[in-house]
Amino acid sequence: MKLHDLHDNDGATRRKKRIGRGPGSGMGKMGGRGIKGQKSRSGVAIKGYEGGQMPLYQRLPKRGFTKPNRKSYAVVNLGLIQKFVEAGKIDAGQPVTEDVLVASGLVRRKRDGIRVLAKGEVSTRLDLHVSGASKSAVEAVEKAGGSLTVTTAQAAE
Secondary structure: OOHHHOOOOOOOOOOOOOOOOOHHHOOOOOOOOOOOOHHHOOOOOOOOOOOOOOOHHHHOOOOOOOOOOOOOEEEEEHHHHHHHHHOOOOOOOOOEEHHHHHHHOOOOOOEOOEEEEOOOOOOOOOEEEEOEEOHHHHHHHHHOOOEEEEOOOOOOO
């Protein structure tokens, strides 16, 4: 087989429909838009219009609620903390606070606090002080001989 033998399957590609190119094309003169009216002109935006009937998006009930002052935590997994300790970016001998996690580059910014989740293994003895943690993360750190303290979120700085 050579390069010039390669071709698409039959019907795999279609030619572009050229609108407004004379009566012989079948799409000439008015280009398939009919005669006059709003839809025949450019700049038409009537997608949700149902001819005066109440549109579907207005007939359906509203659902849910977005809390305007909800807390947004930066999430860290234990496996990542372990990786940074092994790389020497976090000193396991000192207490690991939120500021230490930001300074090491593990977390970009604190947001409303840092929450630790239990994904991954932790083998080093760590003394963690964070705003939040899952129960399984606390158990995993204590199993490794360390401690995980959940501190209350500080007031807005």
